Amino acid sequence: MSTRGLRDDDHTGFDRPRRRSRPRTKDRPDYSDAEIGMIITIDRGRYRVLIDGRDLTAVKARQLGRKSVIVGDRVRVVGDTSGEEGTLARIVEVEERTTVLRRTADDDDPYERPVVANADQLAIVTALADPPPRTGMIDRILVAGYDAGLEPLLCLTKADLAAPDVLLAAYQPLGVHSVVLAPDSDLEPLRRALAGRVSVLVGHSGVGKSTLVNRLIPGSDRAIGEVNEVTGRGRHTSTSAIALALPGGDGWVIDTPGVRSFGLSHVTPDRIVAAFGDLAEVAADCPRGCRHTAADPECALDAAVADGRLGSGRVESFRRMITTA
Numbered sequence: 001m002s003t004r005g006l007r008d009d010d011h012t013g014f015d016r017p018r019r020r021s022r023p024r025t026k027d028r029p030d031y032s033d034a035e036i037g038m039i040i041t042i043d044r045g046r047y048r049v050l051i052d053g054r055d056l057t058a059v060k061a062r063q064l065g066r067k068s069v070i071v072g073d074r075v076r077v078v079g080d081t082s083g084e085e086g087t088l089a090r091i092v093e094v095e096e097r098t099t100v101l102r103r104t105a106d107d108d109d110p111y112e113r114p115v116v117a118n119a120d121q122l123a124i125v126t127a128l129a130d131p132p133p134r135t136g137m138i139d140r141i142l143v144a145g146y147d148a149g150l151e152p153l154l155c156l157t158k159a160d161l162a163a164p165d166v167l168l169a170a171y172q173p174l175g176v177h178s179v180v181l182a183p184d185s186d187l188e189p190l191r192r193a194l195a196g197r198v199s200v201l202v203g204h205s206g207v208g209k210s211t212l213v214n215r216l217i218p219g220s221d222r223a224i225g226e227v228n229e230v231t232g233r234g235r236h237t238s239t240s241a242i243a244l245a246l247p248g249g250d251g252w253v254i255d256t257p258g259v260r261s262f263g264l265s266h267v268t269p270d271r272i273v274a275a276f277g278d279l280a281e282v283a284a285d286c287p288r289g290c291r292h293t294a295a296d297p298e299c300a301l302d303a304a305v306a307d308g309r310l311g312s313g314r315v316e317s318f319r320r321m322i323t324t325a
């Protein structure tokens with residue numbers, strides 16, 4: 001009797017991929033020598049890849065199938081990698097991602113769309129006036145960022161038009177770092193916060209994100225914008241994010257097109273709580289399925305506030321964030 005006959009009766013065998021269906025190692029091309037680059041931006045199926053300062057255009061190789069390639073991805077590239085005009089390289093492998101920022105188009109959308117890979121900071125650009133700040137939007141972006149394992153940075157622009165105090169006070173208990181910016185303000189605090197990191201910039205159209213990027217990276221030429229009254233979109237209609245190197249090679253900012261919504265149907269309360277070490281420790285005692293809101297009668301966060309293990313301000317801020325988001 002063959003061993004295969006025995007395995008067929010074994011239920012656990014069903015889920016395992018059949019050995020024969022996998023390509024054998026010796027048939028699989030070895031790309032370990034292929035050059036590694038970073039995806040800078042994507043335009044109509046063409047990927048801009050930066051390798052050692054060379055800027056090339058590439059397409060996805062067929063063997064990648066439906067695997068997504070997104071801005072920030074580290075990829076292996078073969079073919080013509082000279083970067084010369086008219087040449088096209090092929091992306092054959094995507095390196096494992098350290099983080100993935102995702103969004104769903106809206107809350108009823110079951111599809112998570114990966115937006116940016118390998119970032120470590122999420123800079124939320126919000127105007128203090130014109131357009132007025134919306135904490136619901138900030139909360140949604142914070143939740144998406146915590147879910148992705150990114151550290152948030154609140155960039156409050158247009159401080160010449162309104163004071164930042166109320167917003168700063170709202171997010172201080174969560175430990176969110178912030179910088180306040182006016183047209184003539186010193187950029188040094190922002191530069192320090194971005195130094196050596198890969199920061200995704202998100203913000204509603206009109207908050208002054210392009211103005212900020214142009215100040216940080218002279219020559220980056222981000223379109224500053226007359227918002228189109230009909231479409232609500234800025235002048236440049238690109239839908240892809242773009243990675244821009246900070247001067248002196250001191251990190252990257254990844255600019256994203258003005259976000260109008262940040263659907264969060266893929267996020268669970270426990271993944272958010274996990275971003276806060278002190279809260280996560282306490283929430284380990286919550287009943288199964290607890291959403292950690294004020295409406296959850298047995299949430300362990302309440303007991304921890306009552307006996308002084310957690311500050312009430314921190315728990316309230318956390319709950320406001322997860323409930324308005």
Ligand SMILES: Nc1nc2c(ncn2[C@@H]2O[C@H](COP(=O)(O)OP(=O)(O)OP(=O)(O)O)[C@@H](O)[C@H]2O)c(=O)[nH]1
Pocket residue numbers: 157158159160161181182183203204205206207208209210211212223224225226227233234235257258
């Ligand atoms: N008063 C004031 N206005 C600013 C400031 N920063 C930018 N603006 C103005 O706000 C408007 C929008 O600025 P943008 O930089 O285009 O904003 P954006 O967030 O990039 O918007 P999109 O390009 O639509 O994504 C422009 O008219 C800017 O001149 C600021 O600090 N103070």
Ligand SMILES: [Zn+2]
Pocket residue numbers: 283286287290291292293296298299300301
């Ligand atoms: Zn709870």
